[in-house]
Amino acid sequence: MKPIDIWLLVYPGFVLLDATGPAQVFATANDEARDAGLPEPYRIRMTAPGGGLVASSAGVGVMTEPLPRPGRALAGATLIVAGGRGLGGGDSPALDPAMVRWVQRAAAGMAGGDGARSAPGAAGGQGLRRCCSVCTGAFVLARAGLLRGRSVVTHWMDAAALRAQHPELRVLDDAIYVKDGAYYTSAGIAAGMDLALSLVEEDQGRGAALDTAKRLVVFFKRPGGQRQFSSELLAQADPQGLHGQLTDWLRPRLKRQIDVGQMAAAFAVSVRTLHRRLQQEAGVSPAQLLLRLRMEAACGLLERPGMSVKRAASQSGFGNEYNLRRAFSAQLGVVPSAYQQRFG
Structure with a gap:
């Protein structure tokens, strides 16, 4: 079979692992095939x-x-745009108009996808098969108008900027990577390897992707699934801070109905002070922290053998399946049953 062309787009100031991480995944998949006597x-x-x-x-x-x-040279190929410095602030060579126009033209003839949705009038089958980004590379695809109306993800530190600059996108906060049609976006830096492994699985099957992950000594599917930035890690950063203390207080109480007033009263501070200190320490509101903890609890439950979605909803504090589905769709871009099928 003809090999799949993987084009890794870089520019001055790109993040090294954004490009070399995925490159190594595909190179290792080549090693696995060669050792098996395959092309x-x-x-x-x-x-x-x-x-x-x-x-x-x-x-x-x-x-x-x-x-x-653009055109036949990219027919059936996969383009991966690396992230880099300054993209979130709009100051990067990656946002040079000439480069953005090249990305637009490259995606214009998307093969096997729905590229016409982003590039009306394109001749199908004469361009890319997949268009991907790692980390802040999503800003390039967004600037090119390719992600309009799509679910996307970027580095957690740049998600707010992407949402503000491109309100036409549905920016997910906690996903490791997201596929929407023929467009794939991934979270910060090492998430590019997760994305690349998913592409190997898509192309070569689960066995080949698993063998590639084993040779790389990385997780095929990360424990904890699609959660990108853990509240547990935030709490560890300052366990004596209010965020860490509140996290410890909330965990055994997730099944209860808890409001911000109760959280503030538990630490003898005003609601206003609680909001201000959580924003300073972790960049979250009390409600966001509670949601993150319940999401993490639900993800962990759904990864257990034999766990039903109904039980996971109850034990994590969402109360019922409807509330859990709404939270999963908003935060991860998948329904609980799909998450369970993938990571359980």
Whole structure:
């Protein structure tokens, strides 16, 4: 079979692991195939405007090819746009109008997807098969108008900026990666490897992806599923802070009906002070913290063998399946049963 072209788009200041992480996943999938006496399934190519040596934000450079001409050169290929410095603030070479126009043209003839939704009038089958981003690379796809009306994810530190700059997107806060049609976006940095493994599974099957993950010594599916930034990690950052103390107080009480007034009273502070200190320590409101803890509890329950969605809803504090479905759809972009099927 003809190998699938993987084009990794970089530019000055890109995050090194955003590009080299996925590249290594596909290279390792090639190693697995070669050891099994099979043709290598991927051809990996770094590309940048003008080609040549491109320096990453780590100071390490990579050799690249010039941008290929959109059309037949990209037929059936996968494009992955790396994240980089300044994208969230709108100051990055990645947002150069010429590069954004190239991304638009590259996606115009999306094969096997619904590229016409983003690029009306495109000739189907003469362009990319998949268009992906890692970390803040989502800003490039958004600037190119490819993600309009879609569910997307980016690094947790840049999610608010992406939502503010592109209100036409449905930005998910806690997903590791999201697929919407032929468009894939992933969270911060190492999440690009999670995305790449999912593409290997899509192309080569679960067994090949699992073997690739084993050789890389990484999780095939991360424990904890799609949760990107854990409240547990936030609490560990300052266990004596109000956020850590409130987290410890809430965990055994998740099944109860708890309001912000009760949280504030438990620590002898005003509701206003509770809001202010949680924002300072963790960037969350009391209600957001409670929701995160209940989501984490529900995810953990659904990953257990034999757990029903109804029981998970009750034990995590959502009360019923309807509330749990609404929370999962809003926070993770999937329904609980789909999450359970994937990660249980």
